[in-house]
Amino acid sequence: MSYSSIVVAISDAFECEHLQDAGIETPDNDVIAAEIIGAQHRMPDYLRAPMFILTWLFDISGIALTGRRFQYLDQVQKIRCINAWRDSRISACRNLVRFYESLFLLIALQEDIH
Amino acid sequence: MIVSDPVALERVEVAIIGSGPGGSVVAATLANAGKSVLLIEEGANLPQDSCQPFSFQEMKQKYRAGGIAAAVGRPNVAYAEASCVGGGSEVNSGLYHRTPDDVLEEWVHEFSVEDLSPASLEPHFAACETVMQPATYSAALPAASRLLREGAEARGMESSDVPRLVVFDDTLDPQGVARSARRSMTESFIPEFLAADGKLLPKTRVHKLRKQGRNWQIQARWQNRNVQIEAENVFICAGAIHSPALLQRSGIRLNAGRSLSMQPMIKLTAEFAEPVNYPGMGIAGEQVRDLNSDCSLGCAISSRAHLAINLVGVDAGPAYAIKQQSHLVSYYVMARGCTDGSVRALPGFDDPLVSYRLSGRELDNLGSGLKVLTGVLVAAGASRVYTGLHRQPVVENPGQAEQLPDRLAPGTDSIMTIHLMASCPMGEARNRTAVDSWGKVHGHTGLYLADVSTLCSSPGINPQGTIMALARRNSEHFLRV
Numbered sequence: 001m002s003y004s005s006i007v008v009a010i011s012d013a014f015e016c017e018h019l020q021d022a023g024i025e026t027p028d029n030d031v032i033a034a035e036i037i038g039a040q041h042r043m044p045d046y047l048r049a050p051m052f053i054l055t056w057l058f059d060i061s062g063i064a065l066t067g068r069r070f071q072y073l074d075q076v077q078k079i080r081c082i083n084a085w086r087d088s089r090i091s092a093c094r095n096l097v098r099f100y101e102s103l104f105l106l107i108a109l110q111e112d113i114h
Numbered sequence: 115m116i117v118s119d120p121v122a123l124e125r126v127e128v129a130i131i132g133s134g135p136g137g138s139v140v141a142a143t144l145a146n147a148g149k150s151v152l153l154i155e156e157g158a159n160l161p162q163d164s165c166q167p168f169s170f171q172e173m174k175q176k177y178r179a180g181g182i183a184a185a186v187g188r189p190n191v192a193y194a195e196a197s198c199v200g201g202g203s204e205v206n207s208g209l210y211h212r213t214p215d216d217v218l219e220e221w222v223h224e225f226s227v228e229d230l231s232p233a234s235l236e237p238h239f240a241a242c243e244t245v246m247q248p249a250t251y252s253a254a255l256p257a258a259s260r261l262l263r264e265g266a267e268a269r270g271m272e273s274s275d276v277p278r279l280v281v282f283d284d285t286l287d288p289q290g291v292a293r294s295a296r297r298s299m300t301e302s303f304i305p306e307f308l309a310a311d312g313k314l315l316p317k318t319r320v321h322k323l324r325k326q327g328r329n330w331q332i333q334a335r336w337q338n339r340n341v342q343i344e345a346e347n348v349f350i351c352a353g354a355i356h357s358p359a360l361l362q363r364s365g366i367r368l369n370a371g372r373s374l375s376m377q378p379m380i381k382l383t384a385e386f387a388e389p390v391n392y393p394g395m396g397i398a399g400e401q402v403r404d405l406n407s408d409c410s411l412g413c414a415i416s417s418r419a420h421l422a423i424n425l426v427g428v429d430a431g432p433a434y435a436i437k438q439q440s441h442l443v444s445y446y447v448m449a450r451g452c453t454d455g456s457v458r459a460l461p462g463f464d465d466p467l468v469s470y471r472l473s474g475r476e477l478d479n480l481g482s483g484l485k486v487l488t489g490v491l492v493a494a495g496a497s498r499v500y501t502g503l504h505r506q507p508v509v510e511n512p513g514q515a516e517q518l519p520d521r522l523a524p525g526t527d528s529i530m531t532i533h534l535m536a537s538c539p540m541g542e543a544r545n546r547t548a549v550d551s552w553g554k555v556h557g558h559t560g561l562y563l564a565d566v567s568t569l570c571s572s573p574g575i576n577p578q579g580t581i582m583a584l585a586r587r588n589s590e591h592f593l594r595v
């Protein structure tokens with residue numbers, strides 16, 4: 001029920017969608033989610049509150065699509081929810097998915113070249 | 115010296131707020147002239163190698179708001195600003211240009227800027243270049259550059275290896291190209307400033323300025339404590355967003371933040387049969403100028419993570435980007451922006467509200483620039499170009515490139531910028547400028563601006579060279595009067 005469990009669920013969905021067959025090691029999704037939440041706290045304050053509210057709305061929107069909140073869905077249903085927001089006519093919905101997807105990939109795929 | 119306790123500071127002759135290319139050049143110039151100078155920076159003082167360039171760690175350490183911010187509009191435009199000692203020079207690709215002559219002419223004509231011409235700026239560019247030593251590749255070009263050049267030449271366009279503010283070393287990368295590291299402010303003007311007895315105060319956020327008698331009182335926050343610093347003169351060099359916001363919070367509103375320009379960008383990814391990329395490859399300096407669309411076309415960061423993000427929307431795109439990283443390179447289209455934005459300090463909020471309305475001209479230019487760049491890359495032998503547009507048309511031949519839209523849709527989500535500017539333009543045209551021709555805030559003694567906010571409009575190029583030359587010009591004027 002916590003906010004972080006929504007972000008972990010979003011990270012799980014992106015891992016399943018993008019990295020399952022990539023054959024690389026990535027940080028644990030709890031770690032990625034903590035980094036994403038940290039990034040949200042650093043955002044400008046006029047964007048921060050809408051971001052938190054939209055994330056809660058995204059979680060609840062799962063009920064309309066599948067009868068359950070996003071964080072309790074299986075991976076296939078989670079990706080269905082994400083796709084619905086990704087293709088939404090409302091730019092705020094598309095931007096929310098873009099935000100999480102970009103940050104997830106940026107954190108998960110960091111390279112240590114040293 | 116690095117100041118460890120600002121409470122102990124006595125009054126200084128000059129306080130400079132912000133240590134990016136503008137603030138650092140002013141600081142070094144004035145300290146070298148014997149002034150007692152305090153350079154205040156909100157971010158931390160970090161070495162170049164504190165993190166991997168262009169990584170999430172770098173965003174956390176060296177960017178304001180963790181590198182995640184957006185100008186509100188349709189569409190919202192993502193932007194990023196640095197927040198560390200050295201400012202933008204610590205995180206950018208270091209492309210170096212002098213201001214084009216026609217841009218200077220436009221500023222003189224439209225904003226009545228005094229004594230501004232290629233000839234009057236020449237000694238300032240030359241002095242900054244002596245310190246920064248912009249350089250091009252001496253021998254082999256990176257594959258990403260070479261291919262962009264070949265494609266441009268095949269289409270009858272000119273392409274050039276733009277000088278960069280980097281230091282080349284003796285080692286070669288896997289493509290046989292000399293490796294390089296940024297020559298940023300912390301590697302150039304900041305050490306010069308410190309050697310001239312300048313004082314640097316990092317991790318200190320200035321909230322407000324107040325005139326007290328002949329001096330300015332700087333109200334700031336340092337290590338969870340409020341501190342006040344007195345200065346006879348203040349130079350605000352906090353960038354296009356935070357310079358006007360600080361003026362507004364200080365009750366100075368004349369044309370501060372009423373205009374804002376940016377250089378909007380969009381990225382695409384090209385796939386080649388030959389290997390063109392490797393882990394740790396930086397950004398190459400090649401740039402093509404497309405005169406029809408008023409756009410620059412160039413090479414963007416092509417790390418595994420950035421390529422994966424670019425290929426979201428393609429079936430199994432991120433996994434493909436990981437597998438094919440060595441064959442993929444990211445490029446950008448950067449348009450010369452209009453001046454349709456604003457910055458507003460909001461009561462009760464720390465961060466100002468930034469809004470920007472992309473004009474039809476910008477959408478036209480980005481659309482036609484994207485089309486031209488796609489054609490250039492196909493001509494260079496790209497087997498596929500992933501355009502990054504909604505529903506990701508993938509282009510595989512010149513005919514498909516020609517079918518791309520001439521104008522980007524207003525709802526395009528992937529537009530971003532790293533160049534924000536012109537929020538407090540300079541000049542004598544009082545109805546549209548915030549500072550005079552030399553950066554002095556209209557109607558306020560001892561208060562100056564010397565950063566990207568004082569440009570009159572977008573110059574259509576990477577602005578660091580312009581910022582440094584103007585900062586030096588204005589510092590010398592300050593010393594003369």
